[in-house]
Amino acid sequence: QIDSARLWDTIHETAKFGATPKGGVRRLTLSTEDKQVRDWFRKACEEAGLDVHVDALGSMFGLRKGRDMSKAPIGVGSHLDTQPTGGKYDGILGTLAGLELVRTLNGAGIETELPICICNWTNEEGSRFAPAMMASAAYVGDFTTDDILSRRDAEGVTVAQALDGIGYRGDAPVGRQKFSGFVELHIEQGPILEAEGKTIGVVDSGQGVLWYDGRITGFESHAGSTPMPLRRDALATLSEIVLAMESIAKKHGPKAVGTIGEAVIAKPSRNVIPGEIAFTVDCRSADAAIMDALDRDLRAAVAEIAARRKVEVQLDLVWRKAPTHFDPKLVDAVENAATQLGYSHRRITSGAGHDACNLNTVMPAAMVFVPCKDGVSHNELEDATQADCAAGANVLLHTVLALAGV
């Protein structure tokens, strides 16, 4: 059994790095706040006897020796970055539960057969740089390291510059650290476990993701003197696209979601009809056929709206992640641990993307979910109970012990 109070205190200790007035965390990847939590994490790992190294994309790995050092370790962990107005648990719980697991093993003097490696993956959130789960995507070969290093944030800063800026561009080539398997603990970020009164989600699948960059080019004109029928209004166009995305997603019931999260009017003015807008689209499904339908329906809707309104709409797919089906053996291992520990549980699909979804394409991977309050995440009000966090960490511990061998 892990130490529930120690885990809880550690989570709240890190929440000070980028703390927001409303009780959330703003710790954008590779920012000053991210450096602070990374420095803290490196020190905590070293104090727990781990051997820490950093790869070329800033992902951090803390290795606990096993009896058989010829075998690759079992990986645990998640990420320490957050959304612009994120919470105290998204990512952090999984990373610090890894630390707690090591502290527990150290305290009990338990040696495992396989080594154990705690990971902090760079830019899981995808808010500052696209795509999300950028470092684990490069790890599995979806992108080259150089491609990722050249990605830019909204201010034009590259990943390479941001890494150098905080001193976290490591020596290890991306992908060099191998794993025998990977288990990630995370808050659900959705409402299902809470609604059903279950403590543990045994994650067997994850939604695929489509990310688009869009640009609408209408025509700026005077808001007072331009007759309604002559307008080529970029914001009215965007409005139709937003509502089209919403109804396309709703058509597939609970099996799809679609969101426009960013929209910026170029040179806005009260009395000027918006002429140009940049926007992004995020849509998802766990069903590959529905993903194809989302893409098709969205493109058709956009084309129809653009033609009718006589505006230009460019829509570029910038990221496509296929749905995830986690490794059946590891999923069973998670389920067994939950059952043995006596926690109520159910199988569940992850709505969010996670580094484990990427890693699952090259190694056996699985995930453990615990409930979060009202299913709310990517919000400063994100909340979870100490008991649920501890339950998740215990399931993680017992799964890892089963996989690593005592």
Next chain:
Amino acid sequence: QIDSARLWDTIHETAKFGATPKGGVRRLTLSTEDKQVRDWFRKACEEAGLDVHVDALGSMFGLRKGRDMSKAPIGVGSHLDTQPTGGKYDGILGTLAGLELVRTLNGAGIETELPICICNWTNEEGSRFAPAMMASAAYVGDFTTDDILSRRDAEGVTVAQALDGIGYRGDAPVGRQKFSGFVELHIEQGPILEAEGKTIGVVDSGQGVLWYDGRITGFESHAGSTPMPLRRDALATLSEIVLAMESIAKKHGPKAVGTIGEAVIAKPSRNVIPGEIAFTVDCRSADAAIMDALDRDLRAAVAEIAARRKVEVQLDLVWRKAPTHFDPKLVDAVENAATQLGYSHRRITSGAGHDACNLNTVMPAAMVFVPCKDGVSHNELEDATQADCAAGANVLLHTVLALAGV
């Protein structure tokens, strides 16, 4: 007859202050570029023998003596500020035609009975500070000088600070400079004159304006894991409001317009459902009853959308300007001048707001319109012909001569 080439050259000489790559002008009120054009204008007025003074809100007045100095002058002019991506004619034509008129009278050695005063009114555009036509509104007593001095731009800079920053906070109390009447020349900023092949618009009325500040408070949440039915999406809410405004305005045919020109998502992120958006609304009609209907219908639509989507929408009316009915005698004077000069003309309603609309509430005022290309304004591509600008300046000259007496 004014000197068409001299007027044209002068317009293009000032277009360098804030020139944009696409051939437009960015000269936000009280900016560095505005100071440049003001300095230029002051010098040009002084060289034309005018006595220049500046009032407490930065409006500039250049006085040409008349035989009877006991009478208040006939005012002409407009404004020298522009939209963020504005054109070379909006406002500038009317101000520089005033200068051209004085140069013509000087050249011909013509003395008028009443004095003539060329005006450059501060912040006509309303893009940096609200409301539009701010200085002339204070002139007629719609706002106190102190109220206007304390208005802030998006960066929090007050009008007072901006005036001091460029050295244009004058000594003269707002309203001290009296006028016997005011005539403003302007490009139409709409498509009617061009479509009908008319050279001169005899402006007999102007649309009323409603300006609102809006704020939507939904709930930020994860774009991947938040089911569609549980969302409280601020951008989807805004989208419905934009389309509602559009259809409310369209319902009144050509007699109303409605625009959302600004919309800013607080802390946007690709994979976060927007939780908070600030926006502005501009809607107009020349018919007071329709203005009431626009306000009523917009508020009803917003209330319905907010309730259905379980979000909060605040909608504050920040400016209401009643429709304008220009002084019949001055309108006739404009029409007579156009007829005598042999220009094709028609009566017309102004879609845009103008300083003359404010001034008309305390003195006889009227306006002269000339066509602009494709009716486009508040756009860098705004264009007008040399012949039309000269025709407008000639109508202005002859109207002023009729009012000021030779």
